Amino acid sequence: MLSPEEVAAIEHEVALYDRKRAACIDALKIVQQRRGWISDEDLRDIAGLLEMPVDELDAVATFYNLIYRRPVGRHVVHVCDSVSCWLMGTEAISDRLRERFGVSFGETTADARFTVLPIPCLGCCDRAPAMLVDGNLHADLDPSRVDEVLERYD
């Protein structure tokens, strides 16, 4: 069940649009920010508030890379999985993450500290390979810089 604070924050966003459903990404972000991810129950509650079909909201939530429909770790690492990064060695970055965490894309470390996910081009191909950690961009990576970056996230 959405909290009164979540409902108020969503209604604040809804007021900025002509149609309630136009605030769906904002609403998903509001709930995710507080709960870490969007459960089926959250999805139903948000859809009800926005007067839109649950399936339609689910389609938005699953399409949008920064909305999580399953629990994630305290930090989410998005590794760019597009052509410039492939050419510039993103495989070594993924290998380093796998080695360090013992997880593959889509998985969370045993200590629930990190979840690793692929993401399409981050728009900084001239600084490939690149990744996001909690939405912060880290570019010009090599495996040793990956370690250095991750030390900042406890």
Ligand code: FES
């Ligand atoms: S392909 Fe990785 S940033 Fe563009």
